[in-house]
Amino acid sequence: MLLRRAPLLLLWGLLGSLVPGGRCGSPRHSLRYSYRRVSESSRFQFFSVILLDDQPIARNHHHTNAMELLVPWMGAEEKKNLVDLERVFRTDLEWLSNFSNQTEGLHTWQAILGCELREDGSKGGFLHYNYDGMDFISFDNKILRWDAQPQAQKVKEKWDNEPWRSQRNKVYLEEMCIERMQKYLPYQTESLKKTELPxxxxxxxxxxxxxxxxxxxxxxxxxxxxxxxxxxxxxxxxxxxxxxxxxxxxxxxxxxxxxxxxxxxxxxxxxxxxxxxxxVLKEETARVRRILSEIVATVGIVPIMMLSLILIFFLTYRQWRRLRRKLCHVVENVPLPQINRSPSTDDTEDETQSQRLP
Known part of the structure; x- marks a missing residue:
């Protein structure tokens, strides 16, 4: 039994050695939205991209001006949610562009927002507005206040006086964004169960x-x-x-x-x-195949050894039975000794002697 289990034990130990060690905590995940408005004089273009763990899952097609899904697991309902959110920040960027009176030349307004699940299980959210690639104004969802650069002080004063705006951003960053990310992650995990070699x-x-x-x-x-x-x-x-x-x-x-x-x-x-x-997996796969071939070679010899042992046992048992029969035959054919009765007139003595002979 031990001999039959040995290849399985070796294979189990091999597979166990390939399992990576456990890590403390959970992996880090993030859901990030990027909206950008590029304007020059009276013309402008709008771009957007949504990333899950730095992987693009949706974007705005600048030719058709429509939301384009990049993963098969996102349906019409999710597309509608993305379009609604895009509409909100498209309006914000347009308002910032008009409020700052930056109509001449080429300018870029960008809104970057999202949420994350950290390794220790904590959650976080962020919302930043950039102007021409530089920080402009950011939202602090802990104290419901805006942190602004000097050129954004007027925007800060206006938005700090709009509680509904701060409350909207807080609810989305701390609740809705996290819920959507947790909804997306299982689909992403299933679709990305692959390893692509560089x-x-x-x-x-x-x-x-x-x-x-x-x-x-x-x-x-x-x-x-x-x-x-x-x-x-x-x-x-x-x-x-x-x-x-x-x-x-x-x-x-x-x-x-x-x-x-x-x-x-x-x-x-x-x-x-x-x-x-x-x-690494490619090297480990090659190692597994090599060891498995050795195991197969070993397992191929085992049946031959078992058959040999069975054959030897059978022949030995057969020879033993023949020898046993021969010995029994010899014992059965041994002539019994002749018992001579001596003449006696005493019937009692003859009877006693007859009882002793056997």
């Missing part, structure tokens, strides 16, 4: 005869966590590498690139090193 590519940009820039691209990978570094002769070039933040693709994957300035003569000494969960 595709690496290195390009070279010549600056002059003594300077080149090597750029390492990693794209099309999921999940987001990745480590990319330039190596020189096996040593990490941590301080020489210029990193760019990991950014999402429209298909739910990510990309990143890092660059390094080198002397063209040393080009062959540099290598781009990537570490990603998909690459």
């Amino acid at each position: 595709e690496g590519k290195v390009t070279c940009k010549v600056v002059n005869d003594s300077l080149e820039v090597l750029i390492c691209h990693a794209f099309g990978f999921y999940p987001r966590e990745i480590q990319a570094i330039w190596m020189r002769d096996g040593e990490a070039c941590k301080y020489e590498s210029l990193h760019r933040n990991v950014a999402p693709n429209s298909d739910g994957t990510y990309y990143v690139w890092i660059s390094i300035e080198i002397d063209p003569k040393d080009r062959n000494h540099f290598r781009c090193h990537l570490e990603h969960e998909g690459l």
Whole structure:
């Protein structure tokens, strides 16, 4: 029985060794909305994008000016909710643009809002308005007040005197946004049960005869966590590498690139090193297949050994039965000794002697 269970125990131990260690707390999740109004004189364009855990799930199509869903699990009801929310902040951005009398030249107004679930289980919300890429005014949902830059003081005074606006923002950031995120997460988890390997590519940009820039691209990978570094002769070039933040693709994957300035003569000494969960799983899968093949080879020998033992046992048992029958036959054919009765006139003595003989 132990021999039969050994491959299963080995396989169970192997799979157990591949399970990653537990982490304290829960993963961090976020739902973020970005609305942007770009105006120039009397013309303007409006853009919006909604991201769940930095993955775009919906956006405003600037050609058709309609909300476009990017994930299959969002239905018509969710689309209507997104359109209603977009209408609110589109109105706010238009009001800010007119209130500030910034009608000449190219200007950008942006509203960024959302909520998050942190690793320790706490919740948070945020709402910021930016002007030309700079902070303009932000909402503090804890004290229901607005924090404004000097150029936004008039806006702060007006909005602080509108309790309904502050209450609306607080309810959405602390309740509705969290509820929607918790509703979206199971769908996202189910649809993103995948691991995409990063595709690496290195390009070279010549600056002059003594300077080149090597750029390492990693794209099309999921999940987001990745480590990319330039190596020189096996040593990490941590301080020489210029990193760019990991950014999402429209298909739910990510990309990143890092660059390094080198002397063209040393080009062959540099290598781009990537570490990603998909690459680890690929190596582990190969290891599992190799060990499983060894297990299969071992299990293939076991039946032969068992059959051999059974055959030996059967032959031994058969030989033992033959020997036993032969011994019994010999015992049964042993002639009994002849018992001679001596003549006696005493019948009692003959009877006693007859009783003793057996």
